[in-house]
Amino acid sequence: METPVPLEDHVFSIDINVPRRRVWDAILKTGAIQRFMMNTVLESTLEPGARMLYYSPNRKYVFVVGEVLEVIPERKFSHTYMFTTQSEAPSIVTWEFEDIPAGCRVTLTHSGWTTQVKTHKDVGGGWRMILDALKSELETGKIPLKMRLTYGLMGATAFMLPRSARAEGMEK
Amino acid sequence: MIEELQQDDLEPVWRALSNPIRRRMLDFLREGPRTTGDLTDRFPDHSRFAVMQHLGVLEEGGLIVVRRRGRERFNFLNPVPIQQIYDRWVSKYQQPWAAGLTALKTDLESRTRDATEAADRDPDQSTTQT
Numbered sequence: 310m311e312t313p314v315p316l317e318d319h320v321f322s323i324d325i326n327v328p329r330r331r332v333w334d335a336i337l338k339t340g341a342i343q344r345f346m347m348n349t350v351l352e353s354t355l356e357p358g359a360r361m362l363y364y365s366p367n368r369k370y371v372f373v374v375g376e377v378l379e380v381i382p383e384r385k386f387s388h389t390y391m392f393t394t395q396s397e398a399p400s401i402v403t404w405e406f407e408d409i410p411a412g413c414r415v416t417l418t419h420s421g422w423t424t425q426v427k428t429h430k431d432v433g434g435g436w437r438m439i440l441d442a443l444k445s446e447l448e449t450g451k452i453p454l455k456m457r458l459t460y461g462l463m464g465a466t467a468f469m470l471p472r473s474a475r476a477e478g479m480e481k
Numbered sequence: 482m483i484e485e486l487q488q489d490d491l492e493p494v495w496r497a498l499s500n501p502i503r504r505r506m507l508d509f510l511r512e513g514p515r516t517t518g519d520l521t522d523r524f525p526d527h528s529r530f531a532v533m534q535h536l537g538v539l540e541e542g543g544l545i546v547v548r549r550r551g552r553e554r555f556n557f558l559n560p561v562p563i564q565q566i567y568d569r570w571v572s573k574y575q576q577p578w579a580a581g582l583t584a585l586k587t588d589l590e591s592r593t594r595d596a597t598e599a600a601d602r603d604p605d606q607s608t609t610q611t
Contacts, residue, residue, distance in 0.1 A: 317513040317514050319557075320546045320557040320558075321559060322546045322559045323562075323565075324490070437560050437561055437564040440564075441561060441564050441565055441568060456568075462589065
């Protein structure tokens with residue numbers, strides 16, 4: 310008997326050749342552009358229960374809203390996750406960090422799916438690219454050309470986003 | 482220098498992908514996480530021991546992530562190394578495309594600037610244009 314279930318967890322993992330602390334700092338950086346995270350700006354106090362917003366660089370749009378669930382420094386960071394462009398229930402993103410001889414292994418689990426079919430289908434490619442970009446940025450200081458182009462295009466087409474993604478009135 | 486480093490990083494991935502059964506196992510895991518028992522059922526021509534060994538190689542290559550849920554061991558496909566191979570190898574041969582995209586990006590950005598300026602003047606109109 311097989312045990313497939315629709316809307317299973319997504320798991321992504323990558324080894325990064327820098328100390329764990331640097332990977333942690335990159336993912337929890339607030340108030341400045343996170344290049345690897347599709348050029349978004351995270352705003353949050355990062356305390357459990359606090360709201361999180363991932364803004365466009367010009368702060369006119371918010372792509373993702375969430376709530377901090379758990380913060381164990383340099384070990385685990387977990388939060389809810391909801392696209393502003395889709396009216397689906399929040400899911401859960403968990404980052405885990407562990408030491409490996411070469412540096413740090415970071416594993417991202419996107420779980421808590423119930424009926425968020427569209428989001429479930431959409432996030433895979435994004436996370437793959439984000440983790441790959443994270444590794445490049447931390448190890449070489451650069452984001453690969455192809456990703457820069459993709460991210461650039463996404464930024465350039467932001468004006469097509471629905472009204473629900475507008476930042477105005479969201480900062481409450 | 483950096484490229485050499487990345488190539489070394491990807492060595493276990495190539496090794497894991499070099500075997501047809503392991504590639505079929507990955508295809509199977511694309512449908513969703515599976516227990517080791519599911520995999521041995523799916524590949525009855527291979528002993529449980531052989532399946533476990535293949536899983537070990539896949540795990541070493543970072544192509545699967547193992548999670549335990551109760552007594553069961555679930556194998557999740559990790560697509561990130563394949564993305565890395567894609568970025569490392571395929572994108573290289575897409576330079577003409579990249580050039581084309583750069584032009585498109587420049588074009589779109591200049592349009593966006595116009596659109597943003599328009600939006601600043603009249604916020605309601607910007608959401609209806611495409």
